[in-house]
Amino acid sequence: GEGDGEDRVIKAVTQALAVPLLDISDMSATYGVLIHIVGGEDMTLEEVAVTGELIMDKVPNTKRVIWGAKVDDQLTGRVRVMAVLTGVKSPFMEGE
Incomplete structure (x- = not known):
């Protein structure tokens, strides 16, 4: 997912988890x-942390999490x- 503006992290996470082709309701x-997060030089560590928190709120029973963040000047x-x-x-x- 991709987001911009004030709530860009919330927008990006919502899009990333809402894949209509998979129809994952539970x-x-x-x-x-x-989890892979990419943002411009203006991306903050708080935004990276919030991204992880938002995703983990949706999958509370998850036992293994691997994540990374990258800065891309184009973003x-x-x-x-x-x-x-x-x-x-x-x-x-x-x-199934």
């Missing part, structure tokens, strides 16, 4: 999360968030 079974004023969740259930997954 994330409680998630047991692992990979001044914007933040991009990518989250990979393991253990989720979706009606589109084979065998």
Whole structure:
């Protein structure tokens, strides 16, 4: 997901977790999360921490979290968030 403006982290996390193709309505079974945050030089450590907190609020039972953050000069004023969740259930997954 990508966000800009005052609530850019909230926008980016919301977009990252709302993937209509997967139709994941219940994330409680998630047991692992990979979080990648990219922002411009204006991205703060607080924004990075809030990104992690917002995602962890959605997947409270997660046992393993790996995350990283990167600065990209091309993204001044914007933040991009990518989250990979393991253990989720979706009606589109084979065998479900």
